[in-house]
Structure formats: C-alpha cells, structure tokens
Amino acid sequence: MHHQKLEDYRRDRLDEMTLSEMQEEMQAGNVTSEELVLMYKENISLRDKNINALLEINPDALQIAQALDFERQRKGARGPLHGIPVVVKDNMDTADKMHTSAGSVALEKHYADRNAFVIEKLQKAGAVIMGKTNMTEWANFMSDKMTNGYSSRGGQVHNPYGAFDVGGSSSGSAAAVAANLAAAGIGTETSGSIINPAAQNSLVGLKPTVGMISRNGIIPLSHTQDTAGTLARTVKDAVNVFSVLIGFDPDDPITRFSSDFEAYDWSVHLKKDGLKNVRLAVTPELFKEISDEQMELFEQAKMKLKECGAEIIENVDLGSNQEDLGFAVLLHEFKADLNAYLARTNSMNPIRSMDDIIAFNSENSDKMLKFGQNLLEQANLLTGMLTEREYVEALERNRFLAAEQGINATLKEIGADAIILPQDFGCNVGAAAGFPAITVPFGFTETKEPFGITFTGMAFSEPKMIEYAFAFEQATKGRKKP
Numbered sequence: 001m002h003h004q005k006l007e008d009y010r011r012d013r014l015d016e017m018t019l020s021e022m023q024e025e026m027q028a029g030n031v032t033s034e035e036l037v038l039m040y041k042e043n044i045s046l047r048d049k050n051i052n053a054l055l056e057i058n059p060d061a062l063q064i065a066q067a068l069d070f071e072r073q074r075k076g077a078r079g080p081l082h083g084i085p086v087v088v089k090d091n092m093d094t095a096d097k098m099h100t101s102a103g104s105v106a107l108e109k110h111y112a113d114r115n116a117f118v119i120e121k122l123q124k125a126g127a128v129i130m131g132k133t134n135m136t137e138w139a140n141f142m143s144d145k146m147t148n149g150y151s152s153r154g155g156q157v158h159n160p161y162g163a164f165d166v167g168g169s170s171s172g173s174a175a176a177v178a179a180n181l182a183a184a185g186i187g188t189e190t191s192g193s194i195i196n197p198a199a200q201n202s203l204v205g206l207k208p209t210v211g212m213i214s215r216n217g218i219i220p221l222s223h224t225q226d227t228a229g230t231l232a233r234t235v236k237d238a239v240n241v242f243s244v245l246i247g248f249d250p251d252d253p254i255t256r257f258s259s260d261f262e263a264y265d266w267s268v269h270l271k272k273d274g275l276k277n278v279r280l281a282v283t284p285e286l287f288k289e290i291s292d293e294q295m296e297l298f299e300q301a302k303m304k305l306k307e308c309g310a311e312i313i314e315n316v317d318l319g320s321n322q323e324d325l326g327f328a329v330l331l332h333e334f335k336a337d338l339n340a341y342l343a344r345t346n347s348m349n350p351i352r353s354m355d356d357i358i359a360f361n362s363e364n365s366d367k368m369l370k371f372g373q374n375l376l377e378q379a380n381l382l383t384g385m386l387t388e389r390e391y392v393e394a395l396e397r398n399r400f401l402a403a404e405q406g407i408n409a410t411l412k413e414i415g416a417d418a419i420i421l422p423q424d425f426g427c428n429v430g431a432a433a434g435f436p437a438i439t440v441p442f443g444f445t446e447t448k449e450p451f452g453i454t455f456t457g458m459a460f461s462e463p464k465m466i467e468y469a470f471a472f473e474q475a476t477k478g479r480k481k482p
C-alpha cells in the first residue's frame with residue numbers, strides 16, 4: 001500500500017481482528033471504516049488470486065464506509081457492525097451495482113430490483129458490504145458430480161489451508177473470512193452449506209433454526225430447509241452478525257417465530273462455563289465414513305468437553321439416519337421455489353424458469369456443463385406444483401424422522417441437551433428438521449486440514465448452542481489462520 005501507516009496496520013494487526021476490536025479501534029480514532037475497506041481491498045488483491053473467493057467487489061464500498069465514518073463522528077455508532085466490512089454469498093439480492101447470479105453465467109448480467117431482507121438488515125446495522133462471494137453453482141444442486149466451490153461464473157474456490165475440499169456451497173464466504181479478506185461473511189444452508197465450509201476452513205459457522213432469518217430475496221433451493229447464517233472467526237463475531245439478521249418479515253411468514261429474539265441480548269450466552277453440567281449425545285450412525293485420524297481428533301474433543309464440565313452420552317441411537325430422509329423434498333421444492341423466484345426477477349432478465357436455465361446450459365455446454373446438470377434435469381421432470389404423493393410422503397418422513405422421532409424424542413428420552421458431531425458429519429438430519437447447528441474449530445489433521453466440532457439441538461435452542469460453542473472455543477482456541 002502507498003500509505004505506510006495502513007500497510008503496517010494491515011500487515012501487523014488486521015488479520016484475525018475481531019469485530020469488537022475493530023469497533024474499539026474506530027471509536028478510539030486509530031482506524032476508520034474507510035481504511036478498513038482499503039486494507040481488505042489490498043488483502044483481496046494480494047491473496048484472492050490463489051483462493052478465488054470473491055466474484056465481484058462492491059464499487060460503492062469505499063463511499064459507504066466514508067459515509068458511515070461521518071455518521072459515527074456526528075451521531076456515534078449504530079452497533080457492533082457499524083463500519084465493518086462483510087461479504088455475502090452470490091445468491092442474495094442486492095439492489096446496487098453488483099449482480100446476483102447463484103454462481104451461474106446464465107444470471108451473470110442479472111441485477112436485483114430490491115435488497116434481500118438479510119441485506120436490508122446488514123445495511124441498517126451499518127455494515128459495509130464489500131462484495132459477492134463465489135459459491136457452488138445453484139447451491140450445489142446442479143449436478144451430483146460438481147466439486148464443492150465450483151461455479152461457471154467464478155470457477156473453483158480454493159481452500160486457503162491447502163489442497164483440501166473447500167466445502168460447499170457457501171464456499172467463497174468461508175474461504176474469504178478464513179483468509180482475512182473480510183471481517184465476517186453471510187452464507188446460506190439447505191443441508192450443510194454453512195456447517196461444511198465452516199469446518200473445512202477453521203471457522204465458526206452458525207446455521208440458525210429455519211424461521212429465525214428471512215429467506216426473502218435469496219435464490220432458493222428448498223423453502224422447508226433454506227436459511228441464511230453467519231461465518232466468522234470467533235463465536236462472538238458470528239453471534240454479533242447473526243443478531244442483526246433476526247427479525248419478522250411479512251413476506252416470509254415463518255419468521256414470526258423469531259419475534260422473541262428481536263432486540264435480544266445474546267451477550268449473556270457468551271459464558272466460559274457454558275458447558276458445565278451439560279449432557280451431550282454422541283450418535284455414531286451419523287458419521288460412519290469418518291477417517292481414523294478425524295475419529296481420533298473427535299475423541300480428543302470429547303475429552304476437552306468433559307474437562308469443561310460436560311457429560312458425554314455415548315452410542316445414542318437417533319432412530320433414523322441420513323438414508324431415511326427424503327431427497328425428493330429438495331428435488332420437488334427446488335423447481336417450485338426457483339421458478340417462483342425467477343418469474344419475479346427484473347423484467348430484463350431472460351432467464352425466467354428452470355426450463356430456461358437448462359436450455360441456456362445446453363446451448364453453452366462448453367462453459368456450462370463441465371460437471372453436467374443431472375440434478376437440474378431431475379428436478380425439472382417434476383411438476384413443481386408440490387402435489388405429488390412422493391413429495392408429500394418425503395416431507396412427512398423428514399419432519400417426523402428427523403425432528404419429532406429423531407432429535408426431539410431422543411434428546412428428551414435420554415435427558416440430553418444437544419448432539420455433538422465431528423466436522424459436519426450427519427448435519428443433514430438437523431437440516432431436514434430445520435434445527436440449528438454451530439460448528440467450532442478444534443484442530444488440524446497431520447496434513448493441516450482443519451477439523452471442527454458441531455453442536456446441534458432442538459428448534460430455537462440457539463441460546464444454549466451458543467453457550468456450548470463459546471465455552472468450547474474459549475477452552476480450546478482451535479482456530480489458526482492459514
């Protein structure tokens with residue numbers, strides 16, 4: 001950087017700074033939001049060529065930061081996100097100069113007419129949206145052969161820790177935050193798309209209960225499982241971002257459930273002793289494919305949980321496994337939800353339906369069909385009316401086996417507070433139920449691949465999940481920057 005003070009600050013202090021530390025620095029006048037944006041731009045220009053996490057930078061980011069600095073001087077800070085640079089996944093509508101494409105060249109020229117509810121919340125909180133992040137195209141529901149983090153528009157996202165799976169589908173948001181290209185990131189999850197990249201990038205991933213955060217303005221996959229969530233380097237940072245996203249949206253009626261958590265004081269759940277006398281269930285049927293090395297790390301994590309005061313209940317039978325859950329739910333809802341979204345996009349957008357996407361991909365097969373599009377084609381064979389018996393049965397099976405008979409009944413029966421999982425193994429059971437999960441970094445394999453622990457529990461148990469995650473994080477300090 002030409003400004004030596006900023007170059008020294010960027011090189012010596014910026015990496016791994018928490019949101020609270022940034023706020024303290026801005027409040028003390030040691031740094032401004034404008035300077036944070038400039039330093040993160042420098043990081044992106046130097047580091048992202050090896051990671052490919054960002055699809056585009058918000059051209060107005062610097063001016064937004066300047067305006068927020070002026071507001072801070074005149075009125076004070078709005079809250080913990082005032083002036084903080086964040087990145088958002090490319091399936092979130094932004095009514096600005098950036099595109100919204102879900103990683104697809106088919107939508108590379110698409111501008112949203114209005115902000116997603118999540119974006120409105122971020123802007124109201126004073127966050128600076130730095131840019132849109134690359135993602136697994138169509139939220140990893142284009143082809144079952146597609147690698148995590150690949151999109152036709154952005155290419156392949158790489159894990160900043162090495163030649164490891166970067167995780168999907170919020171790959172770019174996770175890689176960007178892990179590599180210190182932004183202070184925090186927003187991702188979305190249908191089944192593991194926050195938890196998986198968080199674990200693979202040594203991050204905290206907070207996937208809330210479906211209904212906590214509005215899905216309005218987010219390119220959908222499945223309305224019964226989709227939710228936005230946060231990716232950050234610490235539990236406190238993840239919670240601070242999560243807290244500003246919560247709220248009732250009349251255009252997404254399930255968010256009425258979130259009303260009890262608006263203006264809620266989440267800081268009371270950042271307890272170092274949050275694992276004392278907590279009972280945690282281990283469900284081995286959910287992680288049969290775990291490697292020996294990962295299993296050894298999981299055993300070490302369980303010992304640390306015990307040291308923190310938790311009781312581990314081994315060999316718990318959940319009564320269902322991932323194979324029992326209805327994949328048909330995602331196929332049926334994908335067509336219905338995506339067609340509804342596309343039909344309401346800007347009138348200049350020529351892609352109005354799943355038919356149009358498949359046709360575009362076929363006409364541009366050299367660029368678009370590196371991995372094929374068999375999932376799109378399977379979904380498009382369905383009516384999209386959600387009347388098929390196969391869909392109704394699959395939906396009932398998901399809700400019953402994953403939620404009522406599975407997690408809810410099991411935890412109540414054995415008197416446990418939550419389930420713990422190695423990495424993201426088994427997270428799709430909680431996803432099918434619409435339940436919350438939090439991943440926390442724990443350590444690394446011998447080859448330096450990140451490894452994390454996931455806590456999952458019943459609907460709207462985020463306060464307790466945060467207590468467990470924070471206590472575990474404070475006891476282990478498992479994250480190390482790339």
